[in-house]
Amino acid sequence: MLERYTGCTVSEAYATGSNGIHMPRYPYYAAYDLPGECHYYYRRSVQYLTCQTARFLLIGGEATTLVKEGVVDFSQDLTPWWHGFFQEHFGKQMGEVVRYAGGHSYLEYLGNHPQSKLVVPHPYPADQIASDHYYLENPELIVQLNDKGRMADISSHCIPYEVYDAATFAGKTWREHWELPFVIKLAAPSGGGDGVAICQTEADVQAAQERFGGHRVKVEHFIGGYLANYNLNLHVDRDGTIRFIGGSEQRISASARYEGNFIDLCWHPSPELEAIAVEIARNAANLGWFGVCGLDVIKAADDKLYFIDPNFRLNGSTPFHFIREHFLTHFQRPNLETGYFCYPGNPLAFLDAFLPEIEKKVLMPVGLYYDPRYDQKTRVYLAQVTENDVDAHVSLRDTLAQRGLLPGIHL
Missing domain, CATH: 3.30.70 (Alpha-Beta Plaits)
Incomplete structure (x- = not known):
């Protein structure tokens, strides 16, 4: 059984201390975005995306958390509450919060702190952020490990899939190899179910081709009637030591949208589920990666386990695992x-x-x-x-x- 990880902050999890800058998800903004891996996100409301950056304020620790304007800084905007409940319980877990406005100002902030190590789930083009600015020696691992089209590189428990470039996906020849129903996913990182299309009919396929047009995708078999959708948070140290942060069952809508988690803070995965998660984390560690990952695994109706989504970053459930001791009181x-x-x-x-x-x-x-x-x-x-x-x-x-x-x- 995996030892439980006892860290409580971003600075502990990524070994940055006070020299770290944590930037949560979706740092790109439509006015600044360039064609490439991440511009799909902006088909979703900018307000939705900026809401997501507020999920991790109470677990920054010594690291600075860089967020979009509109995110509430507990220590500044909630003064009467900060000097009461929140400071008493979370004062040491919440680091400095810096808010930026517009598509360029966060780059200016990062440029003014060249020695700080950046923890971010989506890397930037090299002409924006130099590679030595990241906490990882090889920041391209962020892309590689979160690529849904390369999941078979790190796990032997994937649903059978094929990957198609944008030009092939726009055509019809790939359809000769697939019978409905099946699932189409963006290969590049996406979240909240935005990059998933369950195709039951030809109309669904056409809608997915329009929705994901211009992007590389993966197509995989549809697993209907699954018994559980697990998210396992693991921590990997610089030396490759793997520990269990916590697990949950994900709340997923009928259209495959992420809606949150059901978390039993005393739960531990079965040996079979743990073995799959450890295999994936070990393979990532062997490539030079360390930090927090949330690995999504489903249990099919026949009890077979499938790895369905890599999330090599802090997850929506991570804050609650990090503050589990507060609930246990x-x-x-x-x-x-x-x-x-x-x-x-x-x-x-x-x-x-x-x-x-x-x-x-x-x-x-x-x-x-x-x-x-x-x-x-x-x-x-x-x-x-x-x-x-x-x-x-x-x-x-x-x-x-x-x-x-x-x-x-x-x-």
């Missing part, structure tokens, strides 16, 4: 339902409205996004917590919704 076996929620008011109004639940750790917000230029809603990434009771989660979610806390971002 109030619950014997805390079960969490995580995801984005939306509240019709500013962040202080949200916090004040749910003060009892937050103090009891029934609600645990780890990131807030609020841009009054856009609307008057607070987007919050949080966990709803109960004592190992699925029915209690449903009741809690319904009660909170009646008080204005709605699941989803509600753009």
Whole structure:
């Protein structure tokens, strides 16, 4: 059984200390984006993407977290709360937060800190960020390991697939090798289910060709009626030591959108599931990679396990695993339902409205996004917590919704 990882911050996980800059997901912005690996993201709302950068504020530690404007800095924007609940519980886990505006200002910040090591899930073109600015000696590993078209390089448990370049995918010859249903995915990193299309009909295939046009894709067999969709967070040290951070079952919509996680903080994977995750992490470590990965594995109806998505970065569930000890002070076996929620008011109004639940750790917000230029809603990434009771989660979610806390971002 894997030893449990006990680190609590980005600076610990990536061994950067105070010399690190953590940049969460989706650093590109449409006004600045260049054709290439990442411009697909901007078919999704910019507000959605910037909300995602707020997920990791409470786990920065000594590292600086560089985020888009609109992300709420707990220590600056929530002064009465910071000098109470949040500072008491998370003061040592939250490092400096620096916010930028526009597509170029984060590059200016990075350029002014050339000695700081950058932890980022999507690398930049070499003419923007020099290779020696990253925490990895070879930053191209970020691309390689997150490439869905190269998963077979690091795992023997993939669903059979083929990879097609943009020109081949735009044509018809590849269809001769596939019978419906099947799944089409962007090969380049994507998130939240944005890069996944489940094809049941020819109309679905045509829609996917339009949606992913101009991009390299993978096509894989469709596994219907699966029993579980696991996300396993592992930590790999510089020396290759692998530890278990935590696991969860992912909440996935019928259209394959990521909606959050169900987390049992005392859960440990079966030996078979652990072996698959260790195989993948070991292969990545042998290439020179270290840090945090979240590996998605499904259990099919016949109990066979398949590796379906590489996430060599902090995951949506990572903050809650890192702060697990906070939950264990109030619950014997805390079960969490995580995801984005939306509240019709500013962040202080949200916090004040749910003060009892937050103090009891029934609600645990780890990131807030609020841009009054856009609307008057607070987007919050949080966990709803109960004592190992699925029915209690449903009741809690319904009660909170009646008080204005709605699941989803509600753009």
